[in-house]
Each structure stands twice: as C-alpha cells, then as structure tokens.
Amino acid sequence: MSFLSTTNVSLPTLFAESNPNAALVSFLIYTAAVFVIAALSNRLLKSKSFLSEYFLGSRGLGVWAFALTFAATSSSGGSFTGFPSKIYSHGWILALWIGSYMVVPICTMGLIGKRLNQVARRSGSITVPDVVRDRFHSPVLGLMAVSLIVFFMSFNLVAQFKAGSLILQTLLDGVSIFESTADGLAQAVSGIPFLSDGVSPEYLLCLLVFGIAVIIYTTYGGFHAVVWTDVMQGIVMVIGVIIMLPLAISQAGGLENTTKLMAKMTPPRFSAGDKGGITLTLDKPAAENMRVEVGTWITDKPIADSKVPLLFRVTAAAEIPAGETSVDEVKVIQLTTLDDIERILGRRESENFLDGVTVSNIDLVQYAYGEEASQQGAYIVGPGPSPSSNTGFLPLSLAISFFFMWAISGTGQPANMVRLMAFRDTKTLQRSICTVAIYYTLIYFPLVVIFCCARVLLPGMEGESDRIMPAMAVYLTEHIGMGWLAGLLVAAPFAAVMSTVDSFLLLISSAWVRDVYQRNINPEASEKTIKLLSYLATFVVGTVAMVVAINPPQFLQDIIVYVGSGLAASFLAPIIYGLYWRRVNAAGAMGAMLGGFGLHLAMYVTGYFENGSFFKPYQMFDFDPIIVGLFGSFFCGFIVTKLTAPPPQELVQKFFYTEKAGS
Amino acid sequence: MSTAPSNDTESMQLDPVFLNSKREAWIILGLWVVALLWAVPYCYINGFQSGLDPESVETTMGIPSWVFWGIAFPWVVADLFTIWFCLFYMKEDDLGVAHEGEDLAEEIAEMHAAEDEATTGGNES
Numbered sequence: 198m199s200f201l202s203t204t205n206v207s208l209p210t211l212f213a214e215s216n217p218n219a220a221l222v223s224f225l226i227y228t229a230a231v232f233v234i235a236a237l238s239n240r241l242l243k244s245k246s247f248l249s250e251y252f253l254g255s256r257g258l259g260v261w262a263f264a265l266t267f268a269a270t271s272s273s274g275g276s277f278t279g280f281p282s283k284i285y286s287h288g289w290i291l292a293l294w295i296g297s298y299m300v301v302p303i304c305t306m307g308l309i310g311k312r313l314n315q316v317a318r319r320s321g322s323i324t325v326p327d328v329v330r331d332r333f334h335s336p337v338l339g340l341m342a343v344s345l346i347v348f349f350m351s352f353n354l355v356a357q358f359k360a361g362s363l364i365l366q367t368l369l370d371g372v373s374i375f376e377s378t379a380d381g382l383a384q385a386v387s388g389i390p391f392l393s394d395g396v397s398p399e400y401l402l403c404l405l406v407f408g409i410a411v412i413i414y415t416t417y418g419g420f421h422a423v424v425w426t427d428v429m430q431g432i433v434m435v436i437g438v439i440i441m442l443p444l445a446i447s448q449a450g451g452l453e454n455t456t457k458l459m460a461k462m463t464p465p466r467f468s469a470g471d472k473g474g475i476t477l478t479l480d481k482p483a484a485e486n487m488r489v490e491v492g493t494w495i496t497d498k499p500i501a502d503s504k505v506p507l508l509f510r511v512t513a514a515a516e517i518p519a520g521e522t523s524v525d526e527v528k529v530i531q532l533t534t535l536d537d538i539e540r541i542l543g544r545r546e547s548e549n550f551l552d553g554v555t556v557s558n559i560d561l562v563q564y565a566y567g568e569e570a571s572q573q574g575a576y577i578v579g580p581g582p583s584p585s586s587n588t589g590f591l592p593l594s595l596a597i598s599f600f601f602m603w604a605i606s607g608t609g610q611p612a613n614m615v616r617l618m619a620f621r622d623t624k625t626l627q628r629s630i631c632t633v634a635i636y637y638t639l640i641y642f643p644l645v646v647i648f649c650c651a652r653v654l655l656p657g658m659e660g661e662s663d664r665i666m667p668a669m670a671v672y673l674t675e676h677i678g679m680g681w682l683a684g685l686l687v688a689a690p691f692a693a694v695m696s697t698v699d700s701f702l703l704l705i706s707s708a709w710v711r712d713v714y715q716r717n718i719n720p721e722a723s724e725k726t727i728k729l730l731s732y733l734a735t736f737v738v739g740t741v742a743m744v745v746a747i748n749p750p751q752f753l754q755d756i757i758v759y760v761g762s763g764l765a766a767s768f769l770a771p772i773i774y775g776l777y778w779r780r781v782n783a784a785g786a787m788g789a790m791l792g793g794f795g796l797h798l799a800m801y802v803t804g805y806f807e808n809g810s811f812f813k814p815y816q817m818f819d820f821d822p823i824i825v826g827l828f829g830s831f832f833c834g835f836i837v838t839k840l841t842a843p844p845p846q847e848l849v850q851k852f853f854y855t856e857k858a859g860s
Numbered sequence: 861m862s863t864a865p866s867n868d869t870e871s872m873q874l875d876p877v878f879l880n881s882k883r884e885a886w887i888i889l890g891l892w893v894v895a896l897l898w899a900v901p902y903c904y905i906n907g908f909q910s911g912l913d914p915e916s917v918e919t920t921m922g923i924p925s926w927v928f929w930g931i932a933f934p935w936v937v938a939d940l941f942t943i944w945f946c947l948f949y950m951k952e953d954d955l956g957v958a959h960e961g962e963d964l965a966e967e968i969a970e971m972h973a974a975e976d977e978a979t980t981g982g983n984e985s
C-alpha cells in the first residue's frame with residue numbers, strides 16, 4: 198500500500214490500466230492449472246485398463262465431472278463469440294433461436310444416455326464406431342462409422358484450432374510482451390514461405406501457444422485430463438456470465454430501458470463487399486502515410502434536410518498516402534439511430550475519432566430486412582433484421598429447424614455420445630441432466646440479455662461483432678474500476694473453445710488407434726504397443742490439425758455447419774434403432790447411415806446447381822438440410838430393415854434380454 | 861454366440877433397462893414436441909410483427925412480453941419438469957459391469973476359428 202500512497206494512484210485505476218496484462222495473467226494461470234490437471238490424470242493411467250481409461254475414463258465419471266464435461270464440450274467457442282455476435286446483430290429474436298435449449302439437456306442426455314451406456318458396457322465398446330460394430334456384429338458398419346467420423350471431425354478440429362487462436366489473439370491484443378514476441382516470430386519465420394505468406398504473426402503465435410498447450414495436456418493426460426479441464430472451463434464460463442449479467446443490466450440503465458431503446462433502433466447502413474463506401478478528405482495533406490484503423494469513428498455535419506449528424510465507423514483499415522488529401526471507398530458502417538449517435542458523440546473524448554476530415558460520396562446499402570417503416574422495432578420482434586435476407590434473420594421455417602438442430606441433432610453428435618458412455622451409474626445420469634439444465638439456463642438466456650444490453654452500451658460494433666464479448670468485458674469492468682476482472686471474463690470464451698478442441702482431438706485419435714488399428718489391422722497388439730500408439734496418435738493428429746490451421750482451407754465456417762449437421766444425419770438413426778428396435782439389422786443400420794449422409798449431401802449438391810454454391814444448400818420446404826437428412830435417415834433404415842432378413846437371434850438376446858431372476 | 865436361441869428364450873426376459881429407457885425416451889421426445897409447440901407458435905403469433913410503434917412495446921420484467929411468455933417462462937417450466945422427471949420419475953437401473961475387451965476377444969477367437977477351419981478344410985480336401 199505504501200507504493201500506492203506515494204505515487205498517488207488508486208487501486209482501481211492501477212488495475213484498470215493493467216487491463217491488457219490481466220488477460221495475459223489470467224491466460225497463464227489458466228494454462229498452468231490445465232497442466233497440473235493433466236499431470237494428475239496421467240497418474241490414473243497406470244492402474245487400469247489403458248484404452249478404457251485413456252479414451253473413456255474407465256466409465257467412472259461422477260455427477261460434476263460428467264455434467265460439466267458434457268456441457269462444456271457442447272458449448273464450443275461459438276457460444277461465446279458467434280452467439281453473442283448474433284445477439285448483438287439481430288436483437289431479441291435470438292431468444293427464439295436458442296429457445297430449444299430449454300430441453301436440450303434432457304434430450305441430448307436423456308434420449309439415449311442410459312441405454313447407450315448399458316449397451317457399451319455389455320459389449321466392452323470404447324468408441325462410437327465400436328458400439329455400432331459390436332451392436333450389429335458388422336466390421337463393415339464399424340469401418341463406415343469410423344471413416345465418417347474421421348472425415349467429418351478432422352475439418353471440425355482444424356476449425357476449432359483456428360477459433361481458439363483467434364480468440365486468444367483478441368484477448369492478448371495490446372499486450373506489449375505479446376506484440377514484441379509476435380514481431381520476433383515474424384522475423385524468425387520470414388524465410389519460410391508456408392509460415393509467412395499471408396499469415397499474421399500474431400495469429401501464428403497464438404496458434405502455436407494454444408495448439409501446443411492443448412496437444413500436450415490432451416496427449417499426456419487422456420480422457421480424465423480432458424474431463425477435469427472441462428470442469429474447470431465450465432465453471433469459468435458460468436462465473437463469467439453471472440458476473441457480467443448484473444453489470445450489463447445496471448450500466449445499460451435497466452432491462453426495461455434497454456428494450457425501450459432497442460425498439461427505436463434501426464439497422465446501420467454498410468458498404469457492400471466489392472465496391473462502395475465513403476470518400477474521406479483531410480483538411481490538409483497527410484505529412485506521412487496515414488493509416489485509418491478498423492473501429493475508428495468519423496463524423497460530419499448532417500446532410501441537407503436532416504438534423505441527424507453523420508456518424509460512421511471504419512470496418513476495414515484504409516491508408517492515405519503521404520502528400521495526398523483523400524481516399525476513396527473506405528469501408529464503413531453508418532449509424533442510423535439518433536440515440537446511439539448522440540451517445541457516441543457524447544463520449545467523444547474516450548472514443549477513437551478521426552478529426553479534421555470531411556465525408557463525401559456516401560455509397561452505402563441498407564439492410565435487406567429491418568429498415569423499412571413497416572419493419573420498425575426490428576430488434577425486439579421477429580424475424581429480426583438481416584443485412585442479406587429479405588425475409589429477415591429467423592423466418593418461421595428456420596425457427597423450427599433450430600429446434601431440431603440443437604436438441605435432436607445434438608443427440609446425434611458422436612462427441613456427445615462418447616461422454617454418455619463414460620458416466621458411472623444411472624444416479625449420476627439423473628443428477629447430471631438436472632445440473633446441465635440449470636447450467637444452460639444460467640448461461641444461454643443471460644447471454645441474450647447481456648448482449649441486448651451491449652447494443653445500447655456499445656453501438657456500432659456490427660463491423661467487428663465477433664469481438665463483442667471481449668469488448669463488452671473490458672467496457673463493463675472498466676466502468677466499475679475493476680479492469681482486472683476482464684481477465685476472468687475473457688477467459689470464458691477461451692475456456693469454451695479449449696474444452697471442445699481437446700474432446701475432438703481425443704475422438705479422432707481413438708478412432709485411429711481403437712477402430713482402425715486395434716480392430717482392423719492388429720487385434721492382438723500388446724498393451725504396450727496400444728499405449729504407445731495412443732500417445733502417438735493423439736500427438737500426431739493434434740500436430741497435423743495445428744499445421745493445417747496455419748493456412749486453413751477457405752469456407753471453413755461453412756464446412757463446420759455442414760459437418761455438424763452431416764454427423765447427426767449419419768449417426769442418430771443407426772444409434773437410435775440399434776438401442777431401441779429389436780428388428781433392426783446391419784443392413785438397416787447401413788441404410789440409415791448412408792441414407793442420412795447421402796440425402797443431407799444431396800441438399801448441398803442441389804444447392805450448388807440451384808444457388809451456385811455448395812454452401813448455400815437447397816432448402817426443401819424452406820427447412821434446413823438437417824431435417825431432410827434426419828427424416829431420410831430414419832426412413833431408409835426402416836425400409837431396408839423391413840426388406841431384409843431379421844438379425845441373428847443371439848445378437849438380439851445379447852443386447853435386449855437378461856436372465857430371468859431365479860432361473 | 862453359438863448357443864441355440866430356442867432353448868434360451870424361456871429362461872430369458874426382456875431387459876428392464878431397455879424397457880425403462882425406451883419409455884423414458886418417448887416421454888422426453890414428447891416434452892420436446894410440447895416445447896416446440898409452445899415456443900415457436902407463441903413467438904410467431906405474438907412476436908413477429910410489422911409496423912411496431914416503438915412507444916407501445918409490451919414488456920414483462922423488462923423483457924419483450926413475447927420473449928417472456930414464449931421462451932423465458934416455458935424455459936423455467938421445462939427446467940422444473942426436467943428436475944422432477946430425472947429425480948423422481950426415471951428408474952434407477954443397474955447398467956451392469958463393463959465387459960472390457962470382450963468384443964475384441966470375441967473377434968480374435970472368431971478370427972482364429974476361421975483360420976483353423978481354413979487349415980482343417982484345406983487338409984481334408
């Protein structure tokens with residue numbers, strides 16, 4: 198305290214100023230904790246059946262471990278970047294978009310949990326392809342399952358690595374030691390074309406730090422390390438949200454006020470991707486090259502017949518060369534809501550404004566839905582404003598699709614199924630479903646509220662809405678003079694993506710070791726070989742994914758959407774039939790798997806011919822391809838089963854019957 | 861796997877875990893349908909409007925009323941149902957012991973049996 202009194206700096210100010218470093222500190226503490234957990238988990242590996250322990254935690258997960266690993270794995274980085282960004286951009290309609298989460302825990306865990314766990318125990322299955330193979334006694338079906346999982350999940354793993362690095366990059370933005378290390382790295386790799394061409398050194402550094410940390414702790418600790426880090430990550434996430442909620446509501450002047458202000462909002466105008474924007478003219482020529490950064494505010498007097506001042510925010514960096522006075526086609530968004538404009542102009546001192554410029558040649562487009570007089574109040578009613586779709590953000594058919602997407606398609610995700618094979622007993626399942634239900638209630642609905650408040654507190658973030666979570670964390674905590682708290686809050690999205698990556702990594706490596714090597718190449722491999730291969734596979738799969746993520750394939754985000762629904766379309770029906778229908782046979786399960794995969798793919802291929810892009814799938818009756826895929830999969834499975842011979846009776850007996858008591 | 865099933869069926873009964881989980885799955889699916897039928901039509905009828913007057917927004921506890929009654933309230937109801945269902949309705953079943961390695965052992969045995977058969981078959985011919 199003597200330090201504080203002599204330099205006359207108050208504690209809160211000190212913390213507020215050290216804000217970027219708070220992110221670094223919290224990241225380091227976090228990573229250290231993760232490694233401790235991995236080391237402890239590794240000790241468990243010595244005592245039990247190695248494969249079952251390494252990939253399934255010896256089927257012994259208790260309530261907290263099971264509930265939180267399930268919740269944390271399901272909420273990927275998207276929950277804390279993509280979802281807040283959507284709430285911010287489209288308003289209250291996101292409550293309906295996420296609405297099915299009210300039944301997601303009971304559906305995704307309860308529909309198949311108990312029975313899947315029992316069937317896996319009965320056959321000794323460790324992975325999802327294992328279950329399919331054992332249940333139908335069909336190596337071909339097992340191979341089909343493992344191919345689909347490896348193919349689909351590999352894309353997903355690369356995407357999650359990328360997401361994790363981007364989030365870390367956002368967190369560490371502005372930390373001096375981080376930027377100087379990135380510069381050093383840039384120099385070190387300048388001679389290596391693969392690492393330097395078009396790759397930002399900050400991204401590369403984050404990818405290396407994030408990737409290596411995840412690969413090491415997952416490889417070393419196996420399933421238990423993943424589970425216990427998930428528990429810690431899950432707790433960080435919920436604490437982050439619980440702290441943010443009251444801060445957001447009180448700083449936005451109450452929820453009532455927020456909704457009233459949102460009712461008056463109209464969407465911004467924006468510059469189209471290829472051409473258009475605004476022309477900036479300086480009062481005097483630039484002395485040296487002048488860079489106009491993303492996020493810079495620009496204001497000018499109202500145009501004739503209007504009282505509303507012009508207010509723009511730059512969405513892509515531009516440069517005015519030395520000696521020049523103007524630059525054309527600067528990409529911006531223009532705010533159109535008077536309250537928002539006045540709020541930003543009112544805090545001109547603390548915002549980044551570009552002074553001494555005038556604006557001309559305004560060539561901006563308006564939202565396809567949300568600005569017409571008949572669409573007033575777009576942010577508080579359905580279908581929500583949309584820049585590109587003239588039916589709005591969430592038309593009725595999509596709202597129904599999302600009910601399928603989250604609750605039903607979530608049940609069909611192999612990463613979730615693996616967890617359902619790992620809980621200890623029914624009691625654990627029962628209590629865990631309740632825990633996850635409460636957990637999701639504490640996270641998802643509050644997120645909608647928080648980021649509706651963000652519309653009021655931080656207008657004009659549409660151009661970089663993926664950064665709304667860290668931006669909001671910093672804004673809220675600085676206002677109460679506790680900048681250090683931002684470190685904890687921004688750890689939440691990082692935790693979310695980390696807990697997803699580690700699970701996917703283990704899922705893919707288990708597919709290689711167990712399903713490809715042990716069950717198809719060398720069933721009699723020794724425990725020692727399998728152990729070595731497990732470590733090796735996890736390490737290699739992680740490293741390859743990390744290397745690919747340096748220059749990730751184009752359309753990565755679109756690929757993820759395709760992958761998520763494709764997996765569910767391929768796996769849900771075979772698993773449900775296998776667990777609950779005695780008559781189903783291997784041919785039926787194959788029909789369901791291929792039918793779902795094929796029909797879902799067909800929607801995308803048709804989209805390629807109809808809409809000109811593979812990633813604009815054909816929407817039969819306006820529904821998402823997942824619905825066609827799921828229904829098709831169940832239908833094909835049913836028909837093929839009915840047309841082929843019943844399964845061997847001993848197989849049915851093994852999985853559907855028990856000895857009569859006393860006999 | 862080579863036991864004659866007809867002799868066994870009399871000493872076997874349908875697995876109660878299978879029956880219980882099947883019944884529970886149907887109820888959960890029903891809950892999903894109810895949630896869908898409550899949330900989506902309610903929000904569509906009350907929350908999808910055009911030409912809204914910003915001054916006359918209906919709110920409940922600061923939330924637009926259609927969100928409150930279409931999402932927030934059923935969410936709480938769904939949570940209560942989930943808790944009741946899991947803690948008081950779901951049967952506490954014995955999931956059995958894990959037969960670790962059994963599937964593999966079985967396949968190895970089958971593999972060797974096939975090999976033996978091939979050798980014996982080859983010798984006989």
